[in-house]
Amino acid sequence: MKGQVIEVVGAVDSENRNVGVNNAKGGMGQEWDIIYVDEMPAALKIGEENKDWGFKINSPFYVVSMKKRGYFLDLLGNNMVMKTRNGMTSQQWYFDQKTRTIKSVRTKSKSWDIQSSGKASNL
Amino acid sequence: MIYVDEMPKELKKGETNTMFGLDIERPFFVVTTLESERYLDLIGNNMVLKTPNSFLSQQWYFDQKSRTIKSMRSKNMSWDIDGASKGTNLSVAATNSYKGQLFKWDGESGFVNMYDGRVLDIMGGKDEEGQNVQMSKANQSKGQKWKILYADKAKPIQMKGLNKKFGLEVNRPFFIVSKMWMNRVAECVGASNIVIKTLVRTNKGQQFYFDGGTKTIKSNQWKDRSITLSGKNLYMTTTSARWFQLFKL
Numbered sequence: 001m002k003g004q005v006i007e008v009v010g011a012v013d014s015e016n017r018n019v020g021v022n023n024a025k026g027g028m029g030q031e032w033d034i035i036y037v038d039e040m041p042a043a044l045k046i047g048e049e050n051k052d053w054g055f056k057i058n059s060p061f062y063v064v065s066m067k068k069r070g071y072f073l074d075l076l077g078n079n080m081v082m083k084t085r086n087g088m089t090s091q092q093w094y095f096d097q098k099t100r101t102i103k104s105v106r107t108k109s110k111s112w113d114i115q116s117s118g119k120a121s122n123l
Numbered sequence: 124m125i126y127v128d129e130m131p132k133e134l135k136k137g138e139t140n141t142m143f144g145l146d147i148e149r150p151f152f153v154v155t156t157l158e159s160e161r162y163l164d165l166i167g168n169n170m171v172l173k174t175p176n177s178f179l180s181q182q183w184y185f186d187q188k189s190r191t192i193k194s195m196r197s198k199n200m201s202w203d204i205d206g207a208s209k210g211t212n213l214s215v216a217a218t219n220s221y222k223g224q225l226f227k228w229d230g231e232s233g234f235v236n237m238y239d240g241r242v243l244d245i246m247g248g249k250d251e252e253g254q255n256v257q258m259s260k261a262n263q264s265k266g267q268k269w270k271i272l273y274a275d276k277a278k279p280i281q282m283k284g285l286n287k288k289f290g291l292e293v294n295r296p297f298f299i300v301s302k303m304w305m306n307r308v309a310e311c312v313g314a315s316n317i318v319i320k321t322l323v324r325t326n327k328g329q330q331f332y333f334d335g336g337t338k339t340i341k342s343n344q345w346k347d348r349s350i351t352l353s354g355k356n357l358y359m360t361t362t363s364a365r366w367f368q369l370f371k372l
Contacts, residue, residue, distance in 0.1 A: 006299075006357065006370070008319055013303035019317040020355045031302035032309075034372060036295050037330055052304075098321070100305055 005030050044097055055095030060105050062091055075104065080112075080123045134187055144228035145185035149273055150195055152181055153234070153243075156268040157250040163243075163269075165196065166365070170213045170256040172245055176364035177280055177336035191224045192234075202226055204236065204258050211257045213243065232261055233269045242267050252366035281335035290372030291333035296343045298322065298329060311359040314345040337364040 004021040011029025024030065044050055046058040063073035071082035075090040085091065092105035101111035115122045134140055136148040153163035155172060164173035165180040175181065182195035191201035194215050201224045203216035208223025218224065222238040229235050234243040236258065244259035248266030261267060281293050299309035307319035310329045323329060330343035339349035339362055348359040352367040362368065
């Protein structure tokens with residue numbers, strides 16, 4: 001009631017991040033929805049689309065280059081490269097609703113990741 | 124001199140003491156006429172202005188025996204001007220019926236000390252949570268104007284529906300959902316710290332509700348605790364309804 005607003009400290013969207021207050025500055029860290037428990041939408045199911053992210057949940061897909069040869073996104077080790085379609089699961093991906101990440105069908109514990117905690121350019 | 128057989132009977136509970144302008148042993152709230160219509164309340168033993176919160180610290184009654192105004196929270200204590208009535212601050216102290224404890228209700232002038240004529244005054248006339256209440260010379264300002272609301276005439280505590288002032292539905296559990304990409308929700312961890320975590324619908328530590336009595340946001344798991352501001356951090360602490368527990372949408 002003294003004019004400050006609730007925020008996720010540092011606007012860091014990570015599990016167990018502290019919630020505090022600050023002057024209103026805008027930004028997603030200070031934006032919240034109040035959703036009454038009896039109005040909370042049901043969890044999305046496999047095959048349904050997460051519209052915020054643009055993917056169907058847990059539905060494997062390929063990522064295909066629009067260039068002439070139409071290479072598929074693939075893995076060499078953990079590095080992402082373009083390769084000819086080969087039927088391997090390393091060319092298949094899916095959107096995981098729980099983590100909101102794109103995972104590899106070949107290695108389901110791993111997700112797309114920009115190196116150096118997002119600071120590098122390699123994927 | 125009054126002959127014994129002509130001595131008026133002692134006034135009974137519920138009757139009005141016309142000299143003091145108050146009904147006997149009939150609990151009442153003291154409400155400012157400033158916009159917020161906050162109530163006279165106690166922080167410790169000090170008198171301040173606070174949002175109605177259903178605590179007994181906001182209820183008072185006139186005690187015929189001592190001719191003082193007592194606190195429903197602490198019935199052995201009465202309104203008392205600090206410094207044996209020489210000071211300006213107002214608090215409650217052990218009942219002694221000394222001159223700093225004798226007040227009459229005069230609707231026009233508010234609460235007036237019987238001895239020096241000073242009246243209850245909101246410091247600086249500021250309509251703020253926790254603002255101090257003191258004694259001043261009457262100046263007819265709004266900070267000295269009060270209403271008495273007898274508890275048996277007060278509206279019942281809101282138990283459901285929207286509280287328009289705070290923007291939340293009363294007693295209806297809700298999640299506080301971050302709009303950041305993961306849409307994590309606020310959770311009170313161990314009845315203390317508040318963090319964001321992945322939604323678990325059945326976890327009552329992630330559910331909160333607006334309490335119509337105290338006007339605080341309580342945990343649906345630890346119902347004696349409310350969201351509390353401490354420095355820049357948020358915690359769950361025992362409900363006190365102090366300013367640092369009042370949040371509106």
